Amino acid sequence: MTEDRYSRFRVLEGIGESGLRRLREARVAVVGIGGLGSVSARQLASLGVGSLRIVDRDVVELSNLQRQLLYTDKDIGMPKVEVAMNRLHQINDDVVVEPLALSVTEATADRVVAGITVVIDGLDSFKPRFAINRACVRQKVPYVFAGALSAIGNMTTILPGKTACLECIFSGVTVDQPTCATVGIYPTVLGVIANFQVQEAIRIILGRSPLLANQLLMFDISRFQLDQIPIQAHDACSVCGRDAQISKPVIDSAIEITELCTEETFLVHSNNPVPIDLIRASELLHDHYPIIAQSELGVQIQYGTGVDVSIVGEGNILIKGVKSSENAEAIYHQILYAIKDALIV
Ligand SMILES: [Zn+2]
Numbered sequence: 001m002t003e004d005r006y007s008r009f010r011v012l013e014g015i016g017e018s019g020l021r022r023l024r025e026a027r028v029a030v031v032g033i034g035g036l037g038s039v040s041a042r043q044l045a046s047l048g049v050g051s052l053r054i055v056d057r058d059v060v061e062l063s064n065l066q067r068q069l070l071y072t073d074k075d076i077g078m079p080k081v082e083v084a085m086n087r088l089h090q091i092n093d094d095v096v097v098e099p100l101a102l103s104v105t106e107a108t109a110d111r112v113v114a115g116i117t118v119v120i121d122g123l124d125s126f127k128p129r130f131a132i133n134r135a136c137v138r139q140k141v142p143y144v145f146a147g148a149l150s151a152i153g154n155m156t157t158i159l160p161g162k163t164a165c166l167e168c169i170f171s172g173v174t175v176d177q178p179t180c181a182t183v184g185i186y187p188t189v190l191g192v193i194a195n196f197q198v199q200e201a202i203r204i205i206l207g208r209s210p211l212l213a214n215q216l217l218m219f220d221i222s223r224f225q226l227d228q229i230p231i232q233a234h235d236a237c238s239v240c241g242r243d244a245q246i247s248k249p250v251i252d253s254a255i256e257i258t259e260l261c262t263e264e265t266f267l268v269h270s271n272n273p274v275p276i277d278l279i280r281a282s283e284l285l286h287d288h289y290p291i292i293a294q295s296e297l298g299v300q301i302q303y304g305t306g307v308d309v310s311i312v313g314e315g316n317i318l319i320k321g322v323k324s325s326e327n328a329e330a331i332y333h334q335i336l337y338a339i340k341d342a343l344i345v
Contacts, residue, residue, distance in 0.1 A: 005092070006048050019206055020048065024094075026117040026205045027051040031104060031132055033084045034058070035185060036146055037122025038070040039194035044120075044201070045088040045095045052088065055100040055112050056080040056122075057269065057316040059298060061262055067187035077293035077300040079312045101297045101313020103269040104128035105256060109135035118204045119143045120197050125258075126173050133158065133166035137240050142204050144197045144212075150183050151222040153193035156231065157200045157210040160240065164214055164231045167239040189221040255332070257325045265320045266328035273315035280342035281311060288338060309335055 006020055028049050030041040033056045041054055060068075060075040060083055068080075075083040081099035088097050102108050104123065109131040113119055119141055123129050129145065136143040137160045145166055146155040158165050196217070200210045216229045235241050258267045282291060282299040289301040292308060300310040307321035309331060317335055319328045336343075 009047065022205050022207070023048050023202070024050040027053065027115060028201060029053040029055060029112060029116045029119045030122055031055045031112060031119060032122030032124065033070065033080050034064065034122060034124060035067045035187070035190040036148060036194045036197070037120070038068040038084065039191055040120050040122065040198050041084060041088060042070060042091060043195060043198045045092045047198070047202070048092065048094060051096045051098065053098045053100060053112070053116060054081050054084050055102065055104065057101060057103045057267060057312055058260070059300060059310045059312060059318060063262065067185065067190055077310065078295050079298035081313070082295050082297040099297065101316065102273070103256070103267065103316055104131055105271060106131045106134070107271045110138065113139050113141050116141050118201045120201055121145045126170065129166060134239050136160055137165055142210070144200045146193050146197050148189050148193050149185060151186050151189055151220055153189045153219045155193055155196055155212060155217045156215060157212040159210065159213055162213065164233040165237060165240040168234045168237045169216065169231055171237070186221055189219065192219060192221065257329055259325065262320070264322060265318060266322060266325055267316060267318050268328055268332035269316045275314055275344040276311065276339065277342045277344055278311065281339040284339050284342055303331060311335070311339070
């Protein structure tokens, strides 16, 4: 028996060299690399999945560190996708990591899903999940949904055209309350659910039937109770039903403002993002504000007392320490004006 990085996986029944090759040829998107996504991305990289697309618009915060296992103290203020990419390369340099520092919306979801073998959900709210669900149905990409809050995690595997989609199950869910900032989350439940997601992804990559097709799994770590509820596709579903029309995404406004799970933090992003020369942007901002952190995909400044602003990737502006979306929007416009000479038009 040859010993190498993958030898303990190769010997599993039904894996062998062909199973490893399938993993190597797979392209997995981990959408959101927080509590769930940092566990699943790390596991997928170790396993030897050939290509990982990691998607997140956030920066690393102190309150992330106790459960988001890719990050350390020295990463605070840096874009998650950038830190995660470097860490995943350290874990397994065989893996090609593609970082996408963007907000998942109707305008960007198709790009997130394009060319992907299976999508792993690491998001923390329903609006972007519905956008991913629609893009997955449009492009016929399997989507392993999961969510977790407090001690409970849930999960299902969506095979477009074969199983219920997210809209069939959660249609009409618009408000994401309560969030993990208010009720908390057991890190252990994230570990369990994220590993279940990876296991489903492995099954899909190997050409096996997923275990959670048309099944909603509910796991309560406070009692170690695991349940599965049968679900079914709805004929009248607006996304996957008989008369569904999802050929084109609907984009409602020029900018979107979202209150994040982290307290007093708002994300403002453009639905038509303009690429930003971040080195130039940081020079321009340096004239007016202290720079807290700077890297290839992001820059963070101290905007005022208790208010930090981060620019991440393509025009995502995170504003921390403000009480209202109006305040956040005003700061967004001010920052965009300050860096107008750094916009690549
Ligand atoms: Zn549906």
